[in-house]
Amino acid sequence: GAVVSQHPSWVICKSGTSVKIECRSLDFQATTMFWYRQFPKQSLMLMATSNEGSKATYEQGVEKDKFLINHASLTLSTLTVTSAHPEDSSFYICSAAGLYNSPLHFGNGTRLTVT
Amino acid sequence: GQNIDQPTEMTATEGAIVQINCTYQTSGFNGLFWYQQHAGEAPTFLSYNVLDGLEEKGRFSSFLSRSKGYSYLLLKELQMKDSASYLCAVRPRGGSQGNLIFGKGTKLSVKP
Numbered sequence: 200g201a202v203v204s205q206h207p208s209w210v211i212c213k214s215g216t217s218v219k220i221e222c223r224s225l226d227f228q229a230t231t232m233f234w235y236r237q238f239p240k241q242s243l244m245l246m247a248t249s250n251e252g253s254k255a256t257y258e259q260g261v262e263k264d265k266f267l268i269n270h271a272s273l274t275l276s277t278l279t280v281t282s283a284h285p286e287d288s289s290f291y292i293c294s295a296a297g298l299y300n301s302p303l304h305f306g307n308g309t310r311l312t313v314t
Numbered sequence: 315g316q317n318i319d320q321p322t323e324m325t326a327t328e329g330a331i332v333q334i335n336c337t338y339q340t341s342g343f344n345g346l347f348w349y350q351q352h353a354g355e356a357p358t359f360l361s362y363n364v365l366d367g368l369e370e371k372g373r374f375s376s377f378l379s380r381s382k383g384y385s386y387l388l389l390k391e392l393q394m395k396d397s398a399s400y401l402c403a404v405r406p407r408g409g410s411q412g413n414l415i416f417g418k419g420t421k422l423s424v425k426p
Contacts, residue, residue: 205356233413242318242416243357243401292356303347303414305356 202226203295205306212283212313220278220309222293228273229295233303234266237290249276283313316340318417320402325423326392334387334400334420342407347414348376348387349401357401361387389422397424 202225212218222232232249247268248256255268267279276295280287290310294303317339326332338346345364349357363369363378363385375388387400399419406415 240418242418243403243414244416245413248413290354304359305349308354308356310354 203293203304203306205293205309207309208307209310210312212311214284214313215282217279217281218283218311220280220291220293220311222276222278222295222306224274224295227295229276230273232270232276232293232295234268234276234278235292235294237292237308243292247278280311283311285313287311288313316404316406316415318402318404318415320400320417320420322418323421323423325425326389328392328394328424328426330392331388331390332392332422334389334402334422336385336387336402336417338383338385338402338404338415338417340404340406340415343380343404344407345405346376346378346385347403347405348374348385349403351399351401351419353399360400392424394424394426397422 204223204225206221210218230251234246235243236246237243245258246261249268249270251270251273257263265281270276290308292308293306296303320336347362348360350360351357360374361369361376363376366378366380368377373390378385399421401419402417403414
């Protein structure tokens with residue numbers, strides 16, 4: 200089945216620094232990838248849709264200047280959390296899908312802790 | 315507004331059958347998904363329903379009634395490894411492919 204790889208699986212950084220998270224589709228081309236965030240005991244919330252070769256589409260309430268998304272190829276999307284603050288500490292998960300209406304396949308997630 | 319409701323927690327016994335219900339109110343409907351999520355891990359896909367009826371896949375089955383805004387996930391022959399959170403997610407009509415609305419999940423505990 201489809202495999203999505205996400206790296207790193209966890210990261211601890213100091214407040215004010217930036218963190219980059221990578222998401223790769225390993226055995227299929229994903230023109231669109233998605234970034235979710237999940238706080239403890241909460242639902243997964245879609246943050247943005249990453250489109251290969253064009254600008255990402257952000258959900259309401261998500262700061263595009265803080266969460267930079269780059270989708271440079273059909274198999275790689277990156278999320279950079281800029282000037283991270285402790286309230287950005289969360290579980291970030293990427294996903295990708297092949298054909299429309301096919302299920303989303305998720306990466307293993309990145310647990311970000313900002314101290 | 316958009317709303318997905320599912321029980322917060324359930325407990326069942328190894329070898330038994332458990333049904334996890336999900337009700338939804340969304341702006342249109344374009345498919346319902348069930349995912350399993352172990353603590354600290356990403357969700358893994360279990361099932362997808364877009365038409366009314368029952369979809370069976372091994373020990374897992376999922377049912378959908380669009381007129382009632384209702385779905386359930388049925389787990390048979392429960393195993394200890396089935397202890398996890400089960401997420402119901404709906405793709406509303408017109409949303410992007412990844413714009414799934416997730417419920418908060420049902421934490422299932424399987425006891426010996």
